[in-house]
Amino acid sequence: MLDNYLHILIFILVASLISIAPPILGSLLGPRRAYAEKDSPYECGFAAFENARMQFDVRYYLVAILFIVFDLEIAFLFPWAIVVKELGMAGFMAMFVFLGILVVGFIYEWKKGALEWE
């Protein structure tokens, strides 16, 4: 079975070669004449107001966690979609109940306004 994945292994090798080689070539071949003024951060006009690592709003977290929940739901759908013909009505109802429970959550987040970006 693993023979089917040989293409992906070759792809990984080529991709890592392409992504690793240019920085190494650049650092080996490129001229490097650093001095203090060149290494100092460039700031246009005025002094920086605050740290660049500013805190994110907590709303991004909500979006990410809702995304994870529905991503997992999709992960459950893949094996079901392959075997649904063999499973017949029982398998169909199993997924129906599964999606029904999650639709309750979906309606909840819709009505709560969690999908709105205020």
Place this chain on the structure above:
Amino acid sequence: MGFEKLLFYIFAAVTLFAASMVITRRNPVLSALYLVMAFVSSAALWLLLEAEFLGIVLILVYVGAVMVLFLFVVMMLNIDVATLRARFIHYLPLGLIVAGIMVFDMFLVLGPADFGLDQFAKPQSQPADYNNTAALGQILYTTYLYQFEIAAVILLVAIVAAIRLTLRHRPETKYQDPSNQVRVRKGSDRVRLITMPAEPVPPSLTATLGATHTEMTE
């Protein structure tokens, strides 16, 4: 077999390298990116075990969704590296004790007495047309139906809990609502005409107005 063994050692080495980079980097964002590397090489290890669906789900769910969450959490926290480093020595003894207990626990579970090829024989390699995803689906929706529906309830609880914990409405925020904008009618919604009587002009104002008027005509 020899080639697979070589691949296993390569991916295991990459996983160990990435995992040690995760815990030694000062910048948490770099740690999160090294964690992506660890996840991808662990997915390759799972593929070597012929658990192809699990390997793909590891990349789909963990790299695709959980890492986004990690990066958001890392950026939501106020990362002041200097104060973190100042407390390092202070927490070192406690950390070493916890780490020692965990290593001991792992040795009890994964030690040579309970682990290795004697206890867990190598799984038979499957033919080329074997479908791991279909095999998983065959038992997941029949034998493990109850656990599968429990998973739905856990996801529902996760949705409700996340919304209850983090949703904050901001009534003061002003924003456009396009569905209201397109429903504006031409007459009453755009311009409101009010009939009102003319205001009486105060005498001081009429004097100045009259003066400028005569100046302009001259």
